[in-house]
Amino acid sequence: MDKKIFTKRLKEIIEKSGLPLREIAKRAEIDLRTLKRYCNGDVIPTARMLIKLNYALSFEADYLLQIGKYRLP
Numbered sequence: 001m002d003k004k005i006f007t008k009r010l011k012e013i014i015e016k017s018g019l020p021l022r023e024i025a026k027r028a029e030i031d032l033r034t035l036k037r038y039c040n041g042d043v044i045p046t047a048r049m050l051i052k053l054n055y056a057l058s059f060e061a062d063y064l065l066q067i068g069k070y071r072l073p
Helices: 003-017 021-028 032-040 047-057 061-065
Strands: none
Touching (some): 003 032
16 A cells, blocks of 8 residues: 555545534544644554544445555556
8 A cells, every 4th residue: 555645545535524623533432643644744644543433434444455446556
């Protein structure tokens, strides 16, 4: 998984949600600082954290993870 693409897509998903980061972190039950690290590309979330983010944001995991029909060349 390309970290730059992941970060770009995560930011896009967050922006489209219209929710502030604090609310997303609360819904996902993760620390706000951790969410900011994901958004800055400092770290890629674990599978467990991705599930929590998916629950909070309701996004297509394939798109974020660059798999399936969304895979980039």
